[in-house]
Amino acid sequence: MTELSLRGLTKRFGAATAVEDVTLDIPHGKFVCLLGPSGCGKTTLLRLIAGLEEPTSGQVLVAGQDQTGVPTHRRDFGMVFQSLALFPHLSVAENVAYPLAIRGIDRATRRKRAAELLEMVRLPDVGERRIHQLSGGQRQRVAIARGLAIDPQVFLLDEPLSALDANLREHMQVELRQLQQRLGVTTVVVTHDQKEALTMADVLIVMDQGRVQQMGAPMDLYRDPANAFVAGFIGSTNLIPCRLSGRVLDMPGGRVALADGDRVKCPEGAAVLSVRPEDVRFAEQGLPATVGFIRDLGESVQFVLERDGQQVTALFAPRERPSVGLGDTVRLAFEPGRLVVLAP
Amino acid sequence: MTRLGPLYLIVILALLMAPLVVVTGVSLNSAQSLRFPPQDLSLRWYGALFQQADWLGPLRNSVLIAALASLLAVAVALPLALHVWARGGWLGRALYTLGVAPFMLPPVITALGFLVFWVSLGMYGQFSATVISHAVFLVTLPLVTISLGLQAIDPALIEAARVMGATRGKVLRTVVLPLVLPYMISGYAFAFVLSLNEYIIAYMVAGFTVETLPIKIFNSLRYGYTPIMGVVSVLFVVIAVVVFCLIGRFGNLPRLLGAERIRD
Amino acid sequence: MKAVQQKITPGWLGAIPAAWLAVLFLIPFAIMLSVSVAHRVPGGFFEPGFELTSYARLFTPFFGRILLTSVLVAAGAALICVALAFPFTVVLTGLRRRAQTLVLVVLLAVLSLSEVIIGFSLSTLLSRTAGVGNLLAWIGLTEAPQAYTPSLFALMAGLCYLGFPYAVLVLYPPVSRLDPELGEAARIMGASPLRAFVTVTMPVLRAPLAGALILVFVFTLGAYLLPQLLGRPRHWTLSVHITDQAIFQSNLPFAAAMAVLLLLVALAMVGLALLLGREKGTPA
Numbered sequence: 001m002t003e004l005s006l007r008g009l010t011k012r013f014g015a016a017t018a019v020e021d022v023t024l025d026i027p028h029g030k031f032v033c034l035l036g037p038s039g040c041g042k043t044t045l046l047r048l049i050a051g052l053e054e055p056t057s058g059q060v061l062v063a064g065q066d067q068t069g070v071p072t073h074r075r076d077f078g079m080v081f082q083s084l085a086l087f088p089h090l091s092v093a094e095n096v097a098y099p100l101a102i103r104g105i106d107r108a109t110r111r112k113r114a115a116e117l118l119e120m121v122r123l124p125d126v127g128e129r130r131i132h133q134l135s136g137g138q139r140q141r142v143a144i145a146r147g148l149a150i151d152p153q154v155f156l157l158d159e160p161l162s163a164l165d166a167n168l169r170e171h172m173q174v175e176l177r178q179l180q181q182r183l184g185v186t187t188v189v190v191t192h193d194q195k196e197a198l199t200m201a202d203v204l205i206v207m208d209q210g211r212v213q214q215m216g217a218p219m220d221l222y223r224d225p226a227n228a229f230v231a232g233f234i235g236s237t238n239l240i241p242c243r244l245s246g247r248v249l250d251m252p253g254g255r256v257a258l259a260d261g262d263r264v265k266c267p268e269g270a271a272v273l274s275v276r277p278e279d280v281r282f283a284e285q286g287l288p289a290t291v292g293f294i295r296d297l298g299e300s301v302q303f304v305l306e307r308d309g310q311q312v313t314a315l316f317a318p319r320e321r322p323s324v325g326l327g328d329t330v331r332l333a334f335e336p337g338r339l340v341v342l343a344p
Numbered sequence: 345m346t347r348l349g350p351l352y353l354i355v356i357l358a359l360l361m362a363p364l365v366v367v368t369g370v371s372l373n374s375a376q377s378l379r380f381p382p383q384d385l386s387l388r389w390y391g392a393l394f395q396q397a398d399w400l401g402p403l404r405n406s407v408l409i410a411a412l413a414s415l416l417a418v419a420v421a422l423p424l425a426l427h428v429w430a431r432g433g434w435l436g437r438a439l440y441t442l443g444v445a446p447f448m449l450p451p452v453i454t455a456l457g458f459l460v461f462w463v464s465l466g467m468y469g470q471f472s473a474t475v476i477s478h479a480v481f482l483v484t485l486p487l488v489t490i491s492l493g494l495q496a497i498d499p500a501l502i503e504a505a506r507v508m509g510a511t512r513g514k515v516l517r518t519v520v521l522p523l524v525l526p527y528m529i530s531g532y533a534f535a536f537v538l539s540l541n542e543y544i545i546a547y548m549v550a551g552f553t554v555e556t557l558p559i560k561i562f563n564s565l566r567y568g569y570t571p572i573m574g575v576v577s578v579l580f581v582v583i584a585v586v587v588f589c590l591i592g593r594f595g596n597l598p599r600l601l602g603a604e605r606i607r608d
Numbered sequence: 609m610k611a612v613q614q615k616i617t618p619g620w621l622g623a624i625p626a627a628w629l630a631v632l633f634l635i636p637f638a639i640m641l642s643v644s645v646a647h648r649v650p651g652g653f654f655e656p657g658f659e660l661t662s663y664a665r666l667f668t669p670f671f672g673r674i675l676l677t678s679v680l681v682a683a684g685a686a687l688i689c690v691a692l693a694f695p696f697t698v699v700l701t702g703l704r705r706r707a708q709t710l711v712l713v714v715l716l717a718v719l720s721l722s723e724v725i726i727g728f729s730l731s732t733l734l735s736r737t738a739g740v741g742n743l744l745a746w747i748g749l750t751e752a753p754q755a756y757t758p759s760l761f762a763l764m765a766g767l768c769y770l771g772f773p774y775a776v777l778v779l780y781p782p783v784s785r786l787d788p789e790l791g792e793a794a795r796i797m798g799a800s801p802l803r804a805f806v807t808v809t810m811p812v813l814r815a816p817l818a819g820a821l822i823l824v825f826v827f828t829l830g831a832y833l834l835p836q837l838l839g840r841p842r843h844w845t846l847s848v849h850i851t852d853q854a855i856f857q858s859n860l861p862f863a864a865a866m867a868v869l870l871l872l873v874a875l876a877m878v879g880l881a882l883l884l885g886r887e888k889g890t891p892a
Contacts, residue, residue, distance in 0.1 A: 052792055072795045073804075085793035089811040099797035102807075146797070349699040356696055357711065360718050360772070363729035370732060420625045427622030430615055439622060442629045448823075449874050450830020452847040456854055456867045457636035460643050480632045483625075502616060512616045520616070534716075541722030544832050548851065558724045562833065565728060577725045584720040585713060592709040601712065602781030603701065 002064075003028040003186040004049065004154055009058035011044055018044040020210040022058070026203065029184045031177065033197035035233070036207035042190045043082075043158055045207070049188065050156055051075050062153060078147035078185075080157040084139055086131045092142055093118070093127035099149045117145040120179070137168050144176070148183070155180075155187045161196065173199045194234050198222075206230050224263060228342045231274040238280070238312045244271040244341055252308045253287040261337025266344075274340045277302065280314035282322045283333035291328050305330065364581055371574030389571040393579075399572055402560040406540050409471075409556060413478035414486075414535035418528055420479065421486035426520075429494040440487070447484030454481055455548035462549055469553040477549045478539050485538065486531025492602055493527030494520070526595050533587045540580060637871075644864035662865035675869075678829060678845040685767035686825040692768070693775035694783075694817065698809065700776070701784040719773035727837030730766050731758075734838075763839035767831055771824040778823050782816035815884055822881040826874045846870050 004026040011019040019041045026032050034042040047053045049060055051072035059068045067075055078099075086095050094101075096117050097110040105113075118124055121141035131139065140160065147155060160176070161169045177200045180187050191197055197204055198218045206213045206221065206229075214226040218234070225231035228239055242251040245268055247258040256273070258264070289307035296302075301321050303314045312332065316322065324330055374386030393399050424443050428436040446454050458477045462468045497520065505515045543558040551559055557580075561573050591597055644662055665671060700711055790812065794804035810817070832847040844852075846866060854863035 050796055052796065071800075072792075073798050073800050075796070076798070077796060079793065079796045081789045081793055083787055083789050085787060085789040087790065087794075087808055087812070089808075089814070098794070102794075102798040102803065150798070349695075349702070352695060353699050353711065356692065356772075357714055360714065360769070363726065363733055363769070364718075366733045367725065367729040370729075420628050423621045424625035424629075426617050427625070430617040431619075431622070435622065439626055439629070442633065443625065446633055448826065448878055450826065450847055450870055452830055452832055452850050453640075453867045453871050453874070454636075456850060456863060457633075457640045459854065460639045460860065460864070461632075461636035464639055476632065480629070483629070506616075512618075515616050534720075537716075537720035541720055541725070543722055543724050544847075544851070548854070551855075558722045561728065562724045565724075565837070573728060577721075577729065580725065581717055581721065584717040588713045588716045592713050596705075597709045597712050598705060598784070601777060603708075603784035 001028045002026065003030075003062065004188070005059075005061040005064075006045075006049070007059040007061065009045070009048055009060065010056045011041075011048055011053060012056045017210050019048065019055075022212055024205065024212060024215055026186065026188070028186055030186060030202040031180050031200055032186075032188045032203045032205060033201035034188060034190045034205050034207060035194060035197045036192065036213075037233070038192060040207040041210040042192075042207050044210075046156055046158055046188060046190050049154070050077055050079055076150060076152055078150065078152035078155045080143045080147045080160045082159045082162060084143040084163075086139060086143060086146070088131055090131075091127065092123075092129050092131065092134070095131065095142060096127075096146045096149055098146065103150070113149065114145075117149055118142075120148075121145045136164055137172070140164065140172060144179070148185070152185065155185045157187070157189045159190055159192070161191075162193075169196070170199075176200060198234070204234075206233060208233075223338075223340075225274060225340060225342065226265065228272050228274065228344070231340065231342060235276065236313065237274045237276050239342075240273040240275065240310065240312065241344065242271055242273050242341075244268050249273055249341065251287070253289075256287075256334065256339075258339060258341070259336030262339040262341070264341045266342055270344050272342050272344045274342055275334050276338065277313040277315035279335035279338040280312065281333045281335060282314070282324065282330045284331060286331040286333040289330055289332050291324055291326055291330060294326065305332065307332070367574050367577040367581075369574075371571050371578050373571050373574075389575045393572055393575050396572070399560065399576070402555045402557045403576075405471075405554055406557040409475050409478060409546070409554075410536045410539035412475045413482060413539050414532050416475065416479035417482040417535045418486045418490075418532050421483050421490055421531065422528065424483075425487055425490040425494055426516075429491065440491075443487045444484050446481045451481070451542075451544050452548075455545040458545060459548045469550045471550070471554050474546050474550045474554050474556075477545050478542060481542070481545055482535040482539055485534040486528065489527045489531035489534065489600065490524055492600070493524040496599075497523050527600065530591050530595065530600050533591060537584045537587060540583070640864050640867060643860055644868050646861045646864075662859075662861040665862055666865060666869060671866075674844070674846060674849055677843065678847075679873075681763065681767065681835075681843070681845060682825050682829040682831075685764060685771055685828040686821050688764070688768050689771040689775045689824045689828075690779075690817065690820050693772055693779060693820070694810075694813075695805075697776050697779040697783045698805070701780070701786075702788075715773045715776055718769075719777070723770065723831065723833040724837075726766060726769055727834050730762060730769065731837050734762050734765075758838055758840050758843075760839065760843060763835060763843050766834040766838045767828045770831065770834065771828050774827055775820050775824050778820045779813075779816055782813060786812065818884045819881045822877050822884075826877050829870070829874065 002025045006022050006024050009019060009022040010017070022045060034045060036042045044053065048055050051060075051067070051070065055068065059066055061067065062075075087098065090098065093111070093114040097114040100110045100113060114127060115124075118127060121144055123138060123141050123145070126134065126138065126142075131142070134142065140163075143160070144157075147157070157176075161172050164172060173196055176189075180200075189197075189200065201218055203215065204218045204221050205215045208229050214221055214230045221230060221234050225234065231237045232239060240251060242249040242256075244250075244264070244266070247262075247264075249256045249258065249271070251273070287307060289305040289312060291303060292306040292311065293304035294301065295304070299318075301316045301318060303316070303322075303324075305312045305314060314332075322330075371389055372385045372387065374384035374388060393403075421443065424439055428440045454477075458473070458480075459468070462470070462473045462477075467473045501519055501523075502515060505519045510518065541558060542556075543562065546554070546556045547559055547562075555563075557576055561576060564570065564573055588597070591600070645659060700708060703711070786809070790808055791801075791804050794808040795801060799807060829845070830847050831845060832851060835843050835845045835848050847870070850863045850866045850870070853859045853866065
């Protein structure tokens with residue numbers, strides 16, 4: 001069942017186009033991440049869904065109903081803002097119960113529901129406190145509790161974890177995901193951190209320059225990127241310029257024959273090969289390169305190789321670490337079935 | 345519903361500008377009477393202003409007083425603002441309150457205070473008395489604007505300059521003053537415009553000997569109407585608009601007045 | 609106000625303005641205080657002495673009525689001004705920079721108009737032979753052109769006109785610093801724009817609003833020309849009487865006594881405003 005549908009959604013601010021012709025369907029109960037670099041239009045898209053911005057053209061449909069003309073306050077969504085936007089003049093419990101108070105729900109029910117929500121985000125005793133008395137992580141949870149107060153159809157979050165430090169962030173990513181799975185609410189999160197997106201999302205939507213570049217399950221995007229931008233944005237990859245003819249790639253230093261599982265996404269001629277660092281091997285035969293830098297990260301070892309004025313990164317688990325040193329010449333081969341050839 | 349906001353703005357602005365429209369209309373009336381809408385539009389009174397000695401005198405007085413008093417006000421406000429910003433403390437706060445007080449209180453009090461002061465000193469009725477009185481009264485404006493400007497300076501800039509070897513004096517001269525200059529200028533401009541229009545202090549301190557334009561206008565209102573009053577008013581408004589437009593054009597007016605996040 | 613860590617100004621820098629203000633501000637007040645208890649010389653200025661006759665006159669019904677008029681008129685103007693200025697400022701801060709600059713220039717130009725010009729133009733606008741009176745008769749709403757001045761209505765209109773730009777400028781910094789996402793959050797949680805304004809925007813700005821009210825109150829309390837130009841003698845406020853006594857009745861001690869009273873009232877109000885500002889802590 002489709003929860004949220006966008007049809008030809010476009011938003012222009014004067015001469016600049018923030019969102020260009022976005023059409024997609026988001027299924028019910030899924031955790032969706034809008035991912036992209038700053039300025040790609042993901043926040044604008046979220047705000048269009050929320051009704052905080054009016055589209056220049058296009059429609060927003062929720063469970064089949066056209067919500068495009070409906071003002072924000074009648075959409076029954078929940079939202080967490082980047083700045084959290086917790087009301088300083090209300091207590092924590094009053095903040096959480098605000099959506100209920102606006103809808104005229106009586107005091108006793110509000111109080112009970114606020115307590116339930118705070119319990120759910122594991123902040124059972126802070127109801128009477130004021131916002132400025134809470135830590136960053138605590139405020140985060142209050143904002144989430146408030147967003148879920150009315151059991152919304154769609155739960156929207158705009159870079160919700162960006163203000164937290166690294167450790168707390170990773171922890172909250174897991175908590176948020178687990179919460180969503182428990183409640184089953186359709187959730188759309190905007191983030192610029194691809195690791196975060198990969199951790200939490202059922203569906204990833206990668207955006208650049210106002211357009212959707214690719215949409216799908218995270219691992220699908222990882223293994224099968226549609227273009228060089230997605231390949232480079234999700235995880236890290238090596239993008240090597242080459243020429244494609246048939247199933248053979250020509251590049252300075254040698255040729256690479258494509259195996260059965262390797263994917264080709266462009267016509268013959270100038271192309272770009274995307275190969276992930278963990279799929280690069282040192283072999284007897286292959287493209288020559290020199291070891292330029294070794295990064296020992298404890299959990300993995302990264303070799304930065306220089307070849308033909310370009311850099312190629314190779315990643316190994318510690319126990320597979322090849323015994324080469326700085327300045328050594330190696331020959332590169334690629335794991336068959338993992339290559340993707342993309343348009344330049 | 346979203347149209348309501350800007351509509352409200354426009355309505356209020358229209359109401360605010362209504363008297364200005366009236367005054368302009370009055371100044372264009374060819375006959376020597378106050379009529380609005382004006383009959384027989386004519387620009388003769390604009391020419392007349394610069395020919396009649398009894399209007400030119402007050403005009404000269406007002407401009408001179410405004411220019412000098414504002415300069416003095418900025419000269420006093422700058423060290424005060426710097427001191428409060430750099431040193432803080434209870435003395436600083438007390439001084440800031442002292443600097444802000446003349447403007448916050450009803451002007452008639454300040455005016456009366458100055459009246460008795462100058463009388464005691466035997467300087468009642470003198471030009472310099474008006475200048476100094478205005479300067480004290482208007483200190484608040486550059487004080488507030490310069491303080492705003494100082495607060496906007498990132499402390500890291502000062503520290504960086506010190507680390508790079510600048511003496512305190514050099515830091516003040518090469519880092520602080522240039523950053524605060526726009527605020528000094530806007531403070532001067534505000535003080536200038538307000539001094540031009542100030543009535544009661546000028547009146548009480550030297551009203552009978554040093555006639556400024558507002559005094560002249562008020563006297564004219566009692567004793568005889570001529571459209572020259574309209575002309576003078578239009579002139580004042582034009583000066584103010586030009587000054588503030590210049591500031592708006594070359595500076596960041598919203599920022600100068602204390603705004604933080606401004607959409608472009 | 610956070611003091612910069614590095615003390616980059618010489619210690620004596622504060623002494624100059626301090627001396628200036630002390631001599632030219634505190635001393636006049638001290639003299640005025642002494643004048644208020646001095647002996648009045650009819651037709652002249654005053655003679656040093658100590659009598660409380662001037663203060664005694666403050667307790668007469670005549671004076672009581674003057675004080676009441678001044679306070680009520682100022683309070684009324686303050687309420688109307690702030691009620692009009694607050695939504696105005698909220699809309700203003702939402703505009704783009706160029707539009708904001710334009711509106712601010714208009715406001716500053718209005719603000720720089722002297723009381724005398726405002727009084728003059730409003731009295732023209734509301735008089736019988738010009739402006740509104742003519743307009744309404746021409747439309748047919750009234751039989752013949754009427755004068756709307758001098759009157760309490762004209763005076764209040766003038767005072768509001770006078771105080772409006774100040775109210776906006778005082779509310780401008782705190783309103784512009786308000787996180788716009790607070791209002792958006794309220795709206796997405798179900799509050800209509802009006803309800804969001806009343807339940808979130810206004811309470812968060814409680815302190816600046818109170819400050820603005822007090823500021824405009826003190827400011828209009830000191831209006832001198834408008835009560836004379838737009839109001840009848842019974843509308844004359846304290847400031848008018850002070851000047852009247854000082855210049856025309858040659859009763860400086862009484863004028864000084866009234867000024868001291870006005871000063872105390874104004875100080876009390878400003879002190880209240882500062883207290884309110886500090887109570888809420890530094891604005892976030």
